[in-house]
Amino acid sequence: MSKKLKLVGFLLLSLGVVLLVAGYLHGHSIAVLNPQGFIANKERGLIVTITLLMLIVVIPVFALTFAIAWKYREGNTAARYSPEWDHNRWVEAVWWAVPLVLITVISMISWSSSHELDPFRPLRSANPPITIQVVALQWKWLFIYPDQNIATVNFVQFPANTPVDFQITSDAPMNSFWIPQLGGQIYAMAGMSTQLHLMADGAGSYRGSSANLSGQGFADMKFMVKASSATDFNSWIRSVKHSNHNLTMAGYDQLAQPSYNNPQAIYSSKPLNLYGTILTKYQPTTSTMGLQKAPQSAVSSSQKGNMN
Numbered sequence: 641m642s643k644k645l646k647l648v649g650f651l652l653l654s655l656g657v658v659l660l661v662a663g664y665l666h667g668h669s670i671a672v673l674n675p676q677g678f679i680a681n682k683e684r685g686l687i688v689t690i691t692l693l694m695l696i697v698v699i700p701v702f703a704l705t706f707a708i709a710w711k712y713r714e715g716n717t718a719a720r721y722s723p724e725w726d727h728n729r730w731v732e733a734v735w736w737a738v739p740l741v742l743i744t745v746i747s748m749i750s751w752s753s754s755h756e757l758d759p760f761r762p763l764r765s766a767n768p769p770i771t772i773q774v775v776a777l778q779w780k781w782l783f784i785y786p787d788q789n790i791a792t793v794n795f796v797q798f799p800a801n802t803p804v805d806f807q808i809t810s811d812a813p814m815n816s817f818w819i820p821q822l823g824g825q826i827y828a829m830a831g832m833s834t835q836l837h838l839m840a841d842g843a844g845s846y847r848g849s850s851a852n853l854s855g856q857g858f859a860d861m862k863f864m865v866k867a868s869s870a871t872d873f874n875s876w877i878r879s880v881k882h883s884n885h886n887l888t889m890a891g892y893d894q895l896a897q898p899s900y901n902n903p904q905a906i907y908s909s910k911p912l913n914l915y916g917t918i919l920t921k922y923q924p925t926t927s928t929m930g931l932q933k934a935p936q937s938a939v940s941s942s943q944k945g946n947m948n
Contacts, residue, residue: 759823
């Protein structure tokens with residue numbers, strides 16, 4: 641086979657791979673590439689931008705790797721042996737300058753986006769935000785609505801175009817709360833309260849899941865997310881309040897036990913300050929303060945105000 645035919649074959653194979661990947665992406669809905677919220681849109685743009693910038697280096701490196709391996713293969717006796725060529729100043733300037741410029745650009749983008757997409761940063765909107773407290777259990781998610789005095793399991797609903805302040809903790813091993821189409825994940829840790837501000841652009845149903853390995857039931861630790869109109873959300877709140885299912889502390893203790901494939905559940909009431917009770921459960925008591933100093937990072941002063 642001639643050299644030209646081999647080159648054409650390689651180019652056609654590369655083109656086929658690109659088309660195959662493009663066809664797969666077009667025919668399959670990948671959550672992070674199909675954002676339905678303000679934060680997720682920003683994150684997708686960041687993913688695409690950083691990927692394209694990295695390809696400026698990645699593509700030439702792979703192309704040169706193949707070209708050099710082919711040119712200096714054992715069977716090519718026409719290749720010239722040039723051991724002193726590794727000190728070519730122009731070539732070294734290029735392969736140091738280009739990555740340096742890219743790293744500088746990526747650093748600037750990362751600095752800006754880290755502040756803009758800070759999960760603790762409230763979102764601006766004409767609609768007042770709502771608060772939903774999230775507790776990671778084994779292996780299920782408990783959602784507490786402190787202002788509405790209701791709770792749900794593996795299902796969360798909120799109005800579209802309304803900022804949602806998720807306050808997140810765990811009453812089990814460390815986990816990670818993630819709604820791919822609305823925004824990035826954030827960890828849920830026992831004794832700590834983290835925050836995540838999200839907002840859906842419109843009505844729709846989305847998949848939420850655990851993004852951190854947490855044991856045998858991890859794969860089925862999923863929940864349904866529904867963004868609805870404000871009217872539908874208020875109607876749903878009223879329907880939950882009229883149900884006969886109340887969440888007591890005894891009921892919560894039973895719910896917190898490890899279990900698999902948990903169905904969705906709603907509770908028309910909850911124990912007072914349940915989130916705060918779960919949070920302080922892992923804090924040192926007065927009797928143990930002299931034996932072990934509580935970690936200062938466990939609950940910051942700003943987070944203590946969120947123990948509602």
